[in-house]
Amino acid sequence: MTTPVQQKIRDKKRTPEQIADMVKSGDWINHGSVGGDSTVCTEAVAKRLGGGLGQLKNIEFWMYAMFYPHLEFQQLDPRQEFHTIHEFFFFPWNRRARDTHNVSDWAQWGWAYGMWAHHYRFANAVREKRGMDWWFNAATAPDERGYFNMSYGTNNCNIFRQTAKKIVFEVRSDYPWAEGGRFNTIHIDEIDYWVEVDCEKYRWPQINEKVIKARPDEEAVARNVMQIMRDRDVIQLGIGSLPSACVAAMSDAGFKDLGIHTEMMNVGLIKLIESGQVTNAYKSIDRGRSVWAFAFPVDVKWYYDTIHRNQSMAVYDIDYTNNLNVLTRIDNMIAIDNCVAVDLLGQQCSGFYEKRPISSTGGYFQFVTFCAQSRGGRGVASMTSRSKHGTSRIVPFLPEGSTVDVPAQFANYVCTEFGIVNLRGLSGYERAAALISIAHPDDREWLEREAHENGLLPPKFPVSMLPAEGGGRRYPSYDERRKYKIPMGSAVWGYDWDEGFQSGK
Template sequence: MAPKNKTPKVGTAEEAVQCIKSGDRIFVQGMAATPSLLTSAMATHGKEARLEGCEVYHLHTEGECPYVAEDCEGIFHTKSFFLGANVRKATQEGRADYVPIFLSETPLVFRKGVIPLDVAIVQVSPPDKHGFCSLGTSVDCTRAALQTARTVIAMVNKNVPRTHGDGIIHYTNLDHIVYHDTPLYTSHSKPGAASDVAIGNLIAEHLVADGATLQLGIGNIPNAVLAQLKGHKNLGIHSEMFSDGVLPLVESGVVNNSQKSLDRGKLVSTFLVGSQALYDFVDDNPVVDMRDAAYTNDPHVIKQQQKMTAINSCIEVDLTGQVVSDSIGTRIYSGVGGQLDFLRGAALSEGGRPILALPSRTNKGRSRIVPTIAEGAGVVTTRAHVNYIVTEFGIAYLHGRSLSERATALIAVAHPEDRPHLEAEAQKRGLLGKLSRRKAPVVAATAAVPEPIAA
């Protein structure tokens, strides 16, 4: 964002948030860049000034979330585009709300004026010698919020990495500056369960080709996939986010972005969450290109990458291929995010592979492949969008398959102890028909063969 002919006000967090008035619509930057000092000051100001009817918008945020506490009810009403653990309980109790939206379209609701913003609260790097700050680890829809908000409050923090791309903003675009140095939020992956490792092995061996461009989220399954890619060649990254699992592959040259159709040589993302080592890696690194979510998650951009391989997770899948990803029954758990953006883009890519991965059972032993989705659950990915479903027991290919063929393939990759029940339920629904008289087709095959691949 180009310089403006004004000078920001410099002060404390308490002074900066005085500009927030009743009825304001406020955006808060999220993920690792969550400006907690400012949101705490905002919550205190709201109570002391007896504000009413303020709306707060954001993606997943980290740390405490004081503005969704019970004593802020009526002052702030949060509308999350993607739920983090810190707002999940308040949302499920009705004290906060959820906006189902593709990540690719989150910047558009600000730019089109669907959600006009009064205040944007962000965290940025110190200005360089030319006066430009960086949004660091979180560009996503934050850039659009800065472009459209009436007032911008920024915490300037020396620990925010200076990233290249769309997150560059001149300090004169900031209305209030608060100087405060604090470490960014970090996330450290835990050792994956045996099922996660098995899923990672299947995806890496059968579905990731040399020269592929990858989209991987955070979590045990993506890390398990990345850990198995050491023998691959010329991989690229075009993703809504990446984490520490990518670093060893960059260092070894496995990920070099040399075969990408777009942004060749660049590792493209819209936000980052990981360890301090990840933040050190992206700091002033011209290979890392942090872009607006309207670009990274645009299916029309994604489909231009040859061999685009999108790996996403989900909560449950029914026997027809309907995928639940944002809710557990009626309880909203996370969000739509970029799942369908990337699944659709990868499906349209030459040699692309849209993948959904999930352990066959929950931690409590309940099958995640189900006869019908739970009552009240939301379908994020329709049965028509699904291609590959991967569990630790194999890979089911559903695209172009009938309901009977889908049920047969999904039962084949469910937990063995759950298969008899699933088959009986499928029989009741008439999903199997004559197919029930033969065993489900499970073959040892390459991903080029559209049949279930046995683990």
Template structure:
């Protein structure tokens, strides 16, 4: 049979495809921009037909149905990444959460979770009968090697990507053709705080460095401030739209890499149509399985590797919390530790933890004496090198406990420095700074208080003026 005949013989509808799922099955699905939404919708609509089915996935960019209480006993979610629509279910106990470093997730799914069914999204087949996993190779492609049943949504909107991202139509159980726009991660404008953090991060990046960037305001702010750099490389578990101008301008050209020379290497693409259009049929961008991309040994093969990751909280010893808030699961470890360790092992490499100094509109310090009770440490203190906020850079590796604490207090928000200094004194039985430094801190805090007063008075005056104008 020709590949066309094989493909035609395997075409079916979503309603027919989900009949291949049995009670008690574990079903692994693609995630993020590669989530097979059309087939998932069919499965959700027929949830009453199933008993004790477990959906195994990661980050979802849509409203996930699997956490709904009416699905209990029929379909249950086991996710490896908590997102906006799954956090409540995880923290209430209606859904399950499995924690793992990202590079180990392919092994975790295959050898510990052991799904029978894989549901993925792919591009239409090319002239040789190969489909591409497009934006999401990560753990997704590997599941199609060992699952007994492999169902693929074929979507013309899925870009074709190079690297280890293709598979022949003969290796699938069935195909469901349905075209729809991919879920998007649209890049917003970086805030003023993001830009300050990005500026501080950019000061640690040299010409010829190889970068790992994530998605969001801080990575985008870093990208904006790298336009004067030369010959940068990119080896990253995922990226957003922010890298596209750097790739198009040649700032990122991957010439100085030791592996995959001249090629950008990704595990997944999390962006909008801007990013999808750039990676589509682009031989300079390769997508590979995450157990390759995020393997610290592979990461370290590139000299001058710079990893940039964010966090929720860090204590004065340098312990980093990135995926939990107390007992609540907020996200996941992801690839943070993979790249922190890979960058540390790299010749000339360095890792950066970047974050705003505060949370909750400036009411909570992210730099704390002790991490919140119940929170899990994501990156141990011994792995942490640079910590960056909008107030500066703290270099922790090789520093004593006292030196670490003082460096972190210096980059904390000025409003919280007195409290942190008091806690330092309790712990170490000495004042952290000289009298001159203490006076400087007090002057800075006085300026902040005065600014806040002026802002408050201005806000009140504006509200009064609005009330008067309405009369």
């Protein structure tokens, strides 16, 4: 006997072509959450783009870190005459469109605030008044009660379901059921249609992450980060090979009882879980569970087997994983994230450099800034001292056309293969001296000259301005501050005085 829920599920099934036929010229389409990228519906809409009778024009796609490469846009409308893309985090396919034809809009993002800015602009209690005409998103098949699991793309879905007039889920059999957390399921009553995806034809780009090996300079960066890591740390890792190199270093160091609180579940963290080093046993919140918000399933079976119905993992919306109030409550949190460049003032750039979008901030600002404000917390901007082009990543001043993704006043640790320095509490002279000390040796003379010319190092004063944790210039070691929390923000609920001086709660 067919239940009412089962009947609703049957009634709402459509094909991608049927969805595309309902799209009208001038529509705005939300292309999906991170890890919940639309595939078939977006392709079907793209095939209708053009200036002829019955074709679509003036279509605006709003994208938030779309990893799945929609090459059909460059093939069918490369100069974006009939559509435009608003993207907040560039991956290679959008960078290529920008570099080749100077198309694809880029804007500063900054999870999770950026998503609430989307909510502010487009949300409405009345569906017909919402700002987005369509929201396409990948999901699992519904369960017997009619709930779709948002799986790898849980992160933004609670916000997106409040901002679109029409909601279409693209059901994928290769998406695992991710345990919550919160806001990880959406009921059939809340959506308009769903389509089925051929997962073999529309497969995620596959990368054998297990065999990726870090370069020697990246391994050196990772070893330097280990200097400030301890047992029972709670880890957030950013995207890329460099943060993942830290996992091998953690294994070599033999750290125990580690925890995970991250936005992106990635190869490094999965390896760490499999190693047994992660127990989450000493987390101050979400004890016993690895917390995450999204994943790119670039190894479909491995990611599926890791996440499906795994009670030791909890997927949350982005407003939890990246929330400044949550991050400051997680004792011994350490965020390790990639950085494009740091200048001698301590300003950090991670997304848009020298008038060119590289990617975007993602959660870089939240994690590097607010993990450093937890008890024993650290925010690490990690980078090789030179780019792949051989240019210094430590520069006198960020060049024109670069974003400041972490302001100088929030700078904490900066790490290269030549060392790790803590910028917190340093004067201008000390910051410049510290950063020059971890620059590539061949760039230090140039940096010192620029620093002197611009008043960033003293012209005559003979005393060294180079600080060192637990050493030079009266700077405490990390272990001395392991139980310390910046008091800022604790005025509402009080302070701790356990060490004989004021600390935050």
